[in-house]
Amino acid sequence: xxxxxxxxxxxxxxxxxxERELFIKDLTPGPRKYxxxxxxxxxxxxxxxxxxxxxxxxxxxxxxxxxxxxxGIKILEELxxxxxxxxxxxxxxxxxxxxS
Amino acid sequence: xxxxxxxxxxxxxxxxxxLIRIKTxxxxxxxxxxxxxxxxxxxxxCLWFEKIKDYPEGFTLLNGPLGTWRRVAIAxxxxxxxxxxxxxxxxxxxxxxxxKPRIVDPSEAPCKENILLGEDxxxxxxxxxxxxxxxxxxxxxxxxxxxxxxxxRGWTNWGMYRFMVHNKNFLAGWPQATSHLAMIMKERYLPxxxxxxxxxxxxxxxxCHMAATAPVPPGENEAEVAGGLRGEPVDLxxxxxxxxxxxxxxxxxxxxxxxxxxxVPDGPFGEYPxxxxxxxxxxxAFRVKAITFRNxxxxxxxxxxxxxxxxxxxxxxxxxxxxxKGLQRRGVPVTDVYVPPEGVTHLVIVGVKEGxxxxxxxxxxxxxxxxxMVNKVIVVDKDVDVFDMGQVLHAFATKxxxxxxxxxxxxxxxxxxxxxxxxAEERRRLKGAFVAFDATWPDDWPQELIPVKASFRDIYSPxxxxxxxxxxxxxxxxxxxxxxxx
Numbered sequence: 250x251x252x253x254x255x256x257x258x259x260x261x262x263x264x265x266x267x268e269r270e271l272f273i274k275d276l277t278p279g280p281r282k283y284x285x286x287x288x289x290x291x292x293x294x295x296x297x298x299x300x301x302x303x304x305x306x307x308x309x310x311x312x313x314x315x316x317x318x319x320x321g322i323k324i325l326e327e328l329x330x331x332x333x334x335x336x337x338x339x340x341x342x343x344x345x346x347x348x349s
Numbered sequence: 350x351x352x353x354x355x356x357x358x359x360x361x362x363x364x365x366x367x368l369i370r371i372k373t374x375x376x377x378x379x380x381x382x383x384x385x386x387x388x389x390x391x392x393x394x395c396l397w398f399e400k401i402k403d404y405p406e407g408f409t410l411l412n413g414p415l416g417t418w419r420r421v422a423i424a425x426x427x428x429x430x431x432x433x434x435x436x437x438x439x440x441x442x443x444x445x446x447x448x449k450p451r452i453v454d455p456s457e458a459p460c461k462e463n464i465l466l467g468e469d470x471x472x473x474x475x476x477x478x479x480x481x482x483x484x485x486x487x488x489x490x491x492x493x494x495x496x497x498x499x500x501x502r503g504w505t506n507w508g509m510y511r512f513m514v515h516n517k518n519f520l521a522g523w524p525q526a527t528s529h530l531a532m533i534m535k536e537r538y539l540p541x542x543x544x545x546x547x548x549x550x551x552x553x554x555x556x557c558h559m560a561a562t563a564p565v566p567p568g569e570n571e572a573e574v575a576g577g578l579r580g581e582p583v584d585l586x587x588x589x590x591x592x593x594x595x596x597x598x599x600x601x602x603x604x605x606x607x608x609x610x611x612x613v614p615d616g617p618f619g620e621y622p623x624x625x626x627x628x629x630x631x632x633x634a635f636r637v638k639a640i641t642f643r644n645x646x647x648x649x650x651x652x653x654x655x656x657x658x659x660x661x662x663x664x665x666x667x668x669x670x671x672x673x674k675g676l677q678r679r680g681v682p683v684t685d686v687y688v689p690p691e692g693v694t695h696l697v698i699v700g701v702k703e704g705x706x707x708x709x710x711x712x713x714x715x716x717x718x719x720x721x722m723v724n725k726v727i728v729v730d731k732d733v734d735v736f737d738m739g740q741v742l743h744a745f746a747t748k749x750x751x752x753x754x755x756x757x758x759x760x761x762x763x764x765x766x767x768x769x770x771x772x773a774e775e776r777r778r779l780k781g782a783f784v785a786f787d788a789t790w791p792d793d794w795p796q797e798l799i800p801v802k803a804s805f806r807d808i809y810s811p812x813x814x815x816x817x818x819x820x821x822x823x824x825x826x827x828x829x830x831x832x833x834x835x
Contacts, residue, residue, distance in 0.1 A: 257485060257614065257629060259773075272614050274486070280403040280473050282378060283486050285515045285613070311627040311773070313483030313617050330516050334612040336534060336633040337526045339777070343612065 252277065252304040254322060259311045259341060266293050270344060289326040296321030351579035354598035355552045355647060358424060365429050367394050367420055374400040382480035385412035385652035392417060392657060401476040407645035408476050412652055414555050415663040424555040434736050441670045448576030450585045458586035458597035465640045466589060471517045472637060480652050481619040485629060486513035488618060492651040492659055494550040494561040496593050499533045506533060507561040507571035511618055512549055512635060521615035523632035527720035527763060529567055534607060544606035546591035547635060552600025552649045557583060563667035590638040600647045604639040621653050621660040622693045624769040628776060661690040668694050679715050681708060687735040696725045700735040704728065704789020709756055713785040717758045722765045727786045744788040756785040
């Protein structure tokens with residue numbers, strides 16, 4: 250059965266398909282629900298396009314609004330659960346620079 | 350006499366009918382938050398959730414210890430029915446006092462009954478609530494005290510900042526970039542790339558939390574302010590992993606450090622202005638090194654949002670008195686300051702002995718001198734009771750000139766990122782504006798031309814007032830006497 254995760258973006262349009270690093274929250278019920286991981290993963294707008302073993306990725310905006318349609322996600326690698334950066338930096342900008 | 354700890358306070362709240370224990374199982378995931386929010390909006394009691402889904406017996410959640418004026422009065426040792434104005438007076442009197450804390454041995458500190466260190470640290474043993482649907486995580490630090498130290502000035506700062514669980518041994522938090530914590534981190538730790546020791550305290554005696562919300566000037570220790578409010582010292586005990594001292598009777602203490610070179614995502618969160626307005630991903634990473642807690646720990650929370658709640662009630666008191674003192678220091682002839690809970694510290698009412706634009710300008714200069722957390726102030730003359738919003742609204746409607754009655758200041762890098770009307774870009778740049786509404790008569794208007802207020806107290810001579818009041822019962826109007834006679 251597909252696992253479910255959650256990620257946050259500033260705008261829904263910020264999220265693009267393909268391979269990327271992103272913070273995700275594990276939505277598995279229980280006392281560890283919402284545990285945060287940094288992963289390298291392939292994501293796609295349509296979960297079906299990643300095959301039957303894809304997991305679901307729910308997306309919320311910076312005001313917490315939920316995109317009603319989940320994305321698909323395939324986790325390739327779990328990374329240390331943080332990124333290098335100065336406190337109060339914009340973590341999305343830091344992540345963007347990390348990729349480029 | 351002060352309450353020794355949260356538990357003594359809760360016992361009194363229970364006796365006065367200001368606390369309800371919820372014995373049925375409640376989910377930490379959204380349900381406890383939703384119940385709490387609804388009860389805040391109904392101006393209901395403090396809630397103690399005794400059975401939390403996924404957690405063993407004894408691990409409980411408590412919402413809203415100071416969410417009503419009654420509970421604030423009880424925390425101060427006053428009659429629960431004490432009027433707001435008198436609560437203000439009592440707080441104003443006590444906040445001037447400083448009483449140094451008492452250092453106790455760990456054996457006398459209930460917060461050391463359980464100690465988790467190193468690999469044993471696991472934040473998931475605590476029932477941190479997911480408060481609002483759509484929040485960025487489980488906010489374990491909402492009604493908290495976050496303690497850090499400026500080693501050069503010997504200044505220990507207590508503040509109340511949001512922190513959420515990131516994973517088993519990391520918290521993500523968002524003390525505003527203009528906060529005292531941020532100031533200390535930026536001045537004393539970041540230049541040397543050093544982690545800053547921090548302790549996050551949950552469930553201390555309520556006046557300690559009130560002191561943490563108080564805008565105390567940099568360099569002053571809130572532990573001494575808390576002692577002053579209590580009328581006796583706060584018992585402090587040394588942390589397990591650093592040299593900070595924390596309230597010994599607290600329910601839970603999370604020790605760790607804010608890292609200078611690592612970040613994790615924080616937010617968003619439904620915040621004290623009553624909105625989840627998009628502050629996210631610009632916080633700090635707090636690596637947890639120890640968790641200490643009492644047996645049967647009570648995790649305090651506040652399901653922040655539309656007023657009233659702990660923030661809009663208690664923090665409005667602490668903010669108002671700090672503003673009054675600040676205005677007095679600047680020579681503003683202030684009579685009183687009121688922060689109406691509905692204004693969520695964005696709107697403030699300032700009463701002055703003499704009005705006019707020069708005075709209003711000085712009010713504006715005070716509010717915009719450093720970080721600008723308030724964005725609207727209504728300045729009223731001394732005939733207006735600042736605690737009576739009906740009078741304030743009347744003065745604003747009639748005395749504030751729609752053209753020249755507004756003094757506006759624009760700023761950048763100092764604004765309040767939680768101001769919902771600011772755009773996303775403005776919030777990120779801490780860019781904003783402040784407006785002082787001048788609802789006072791101009792100081793250059795001749796006395797004989799100032800409109801006469803058509804109220805019983807102002808438009809009739811004392812002899813007529815006396816005559817009417819003395820015959821009030823004769824008219825058969827006894828039941829309406831409260832307004833005319835006071």
